Amino acid sequence: MTPPRVLTVAGSDSGGGAGIQADLKTMSALGVHGMSVIAAVTAQNSLGVQGYWELPPEAVRAQLDSVLGDIGAQAVKTGMLASPALVEVVAEVLGTVTAPVVVDPVGVSKHGDSLLAPEAVETVISRLLPVATVVTPNLYEVEQLTSIKVEDETGMRPAAEALLSLGPTWVLIKGGHLPGPPVDLLTDGTEEYRLTAPRHDNHHTHGTGCTLASAIASHLALGDDIPTAVHNAKTYVTGAIAHGYPLGSGIGPVDHAW
Ligand code: PLP
Numbered sequence: 001m002t003p004p005r006v007l008t009v010a011g012s013d014s015g016g017g018a019g020i021q022a023d024l025k026t027m028s029a030l031g032v033h034g035m036s037v038i039a040a041v042t043a044q045n046s047l048g049v050q051g052y053w054e055l056p057p058e059a060v061r062a063q064l065d066s067v068l069g070d071i072g073a074q075a076v077k078t079g080m081l082a083s084p085a086l087v088e089v090v091a092e093v094l095g096t097v098t099a100p101v102v103v104d105p106v107g108v109s110k111h112g113d114s115l116l117a118p119e120a121v122e123t124v125i126s127r128l129l130p131v132a133t134v135v136t137p138n139l140y141e142v143e144q145l146t147s148i149k150v151e152d153e154t155g156m157r158p159a160a161e162a163l164l165s166l167g168p169t170w171v172l173i174k175g176g177h178l179p180g181p182p183v184d185l186l187t188d189g190t191e192e193y194r195l196t197a198p199r200h201d202n203h204h205t206h207g208t209g210c211t212l213a214s215a216i217a218s219h220l221a222l223g224d225d226i227p228t229a230v231h232n233a234k235t236y237v238t239g240a241i242a243h244g245y246p247l248g249s250g251i252g253p254v255d256h257a258w
Contacts, residue, residue, distance in 0.1 A: 004032045004221035005071055008214060009064070009090050010079030011040040011052065011106075011115065017253030018044075018109070018207035019079060025256035026214040030236070032221050034214075035071065037063040039090070040082040040115075046206065046248030048111035054082045057089045064093045073099050074221035077213050080106040080115045084123040091127035100133035100220045103168065104213035105141045110206060110251060121145065130167030134226060136213050137163070138174045152178065156185040157192075164189050170226050172216075174209070186230050193227055197238040204244030204252030211254055212237040 006027050013019035020036045027034030039060050042052040067073070076099055081087045094101050105124055107116045116124070121144055129135060129145075139150050146162040148155070156173050163171045169188055176182040184195040215233030224232060243255035 002033070004074045004218075005035060006032045006214070006217050006221045007035045007037065007067055007073040007076045008079065008217075009037040009039060009060070009076065009081070009094075010210070011042055011082065012038055013042055013044045013207070015045045015206075015248070015253075017046070017247070018210045022207035022210040022253070022256065023077060023079065023214040026211050026236070027218050029256050030215060030218040030222070032074075032218045035067050035073065037067060039086050040080055042080075042115075046250035046252060048250070049109055049113035049115070052082065052115070054086060057085045060086055061089050061093065064090070068093070068097065073097070075100050075102065075217040077102045077104065077217040078128070079104045079210055079213065081124075081128075082115065082120070083117050084120045087120050087123040087128055091123075091131055095131045100217070100226075101131055102213050102217045102220070103128055103132035103135045104209055105129075105135060105137050105145060106209070107141050107144050125166055129163070132168035133220075134170040134172055134216060134230070135163060135168040136172045136174065136209070136216070138209065139177045142173055150175075150178070153183055156183075157187075160185055160187050161189070172230055174212070176208075184234065186227060188226070191227065193230070195231065195234050197234060200238075200242045202241060202244050204246055204254070205241055206244075206251045206253045208237060208241060208254055211240055211256065
C-alpha cells in the first residue's frame with residue numbers, strides 16, 4: 001500500500017545531522033514516504049558549516065514539478081532556502097498546493113553560520129509566510145522576522161500575534177533558548193497551547209529544528225490535526241534529543257531512530 005507522502009524542500013547537510021538528511025530520517029522513522037527537493041548543498045560537519053552552494057532556481061522548480069506533478073504530497077516542509085530567488089520559487093509553487101505547508105524559517109545554524117542571505121528575510125516575510133500552514137521559528141528567527149526580542153515566556157504571545165499578522169495560519173514559537181524549562185507556544189490566534197518538555201542535559205542537538213518541522217509534516221500527512229501533529233512531533237523530537245549522540249569533535253546529532 002502507498003504510504004502517506006511528505007516532501008521536504010531544504011538544504012543538504014553533508015554530516016547527516018540536520019537539513020534534508022534529518023528530514024528524510026524523521027519521515028522514515030514515522031512511517032511516511034519522504035521526498036526531497038534540494039535547494040542548497042552545505043559542506044558541514046559537527047564543527048559547523050564550512051560553505052554552502054545554492055542550486056539554480058530552475059533546478060529547484062524542476063524538482064518541485066517532478067515530484068508534485070506525479071507523486072504528490074500530503075504535507076510539505078521547508079527548511080534552508082538560502083536566497084531570495086529560491087524563497088520566491090518555492091513560495092510560488094507551494095502557493096498552488098492544497099497540502100499543509102510547515103515552514104521552518106531557517107536563518108542561522110547552532111554554530112552561528114548564516115544559512116539565509118540577509119536580503120532573503122524580506123522575501124520570507126512577504127512570500128513564504130503567507131503560504132505557511134504552520135511556521136516554526138526559534139527565538140532568533142522570531143526576532144529576524146518581527147524585530148521583537150522575546151525576553152521571557154510572557155513575550156511569546158505578542159510575538160506570535162506579530163507573526164500571525166504576516167500570514168501563516170498557525171505559529172509555533174520554540175522557546176528552548178529561554179532559561180528554565182523549555183516552553184513552546186502554538187497558536188492560530190484563537191486556540192493557544194503551551195508545550196513543555198524536560199530539558200535534557202545533552203548538547204548533541206544538531207538537527208533539532210529540522211526534525212521537529214519534519215515530524216509535524218509527517219504527522220499531518222498521517223491525518224493528525226495541527227495541535228495533535230505538533231504535540232506528537234514534540235514528543236518525537238524530545239526523545240530524539242534525549243538520545244542525541246557524539247559524532248566528530250563538535251556537536252552531534254539528535255537520534256531519529258530512538
Ligand atoms: N544545515 C542545514 C542544511 C539546515 O537546514 C540546518 C537547520 O535547519 C542546519 C544546518 C542547522 O542545524 P542546527 O541549528 O540544528 O545545528
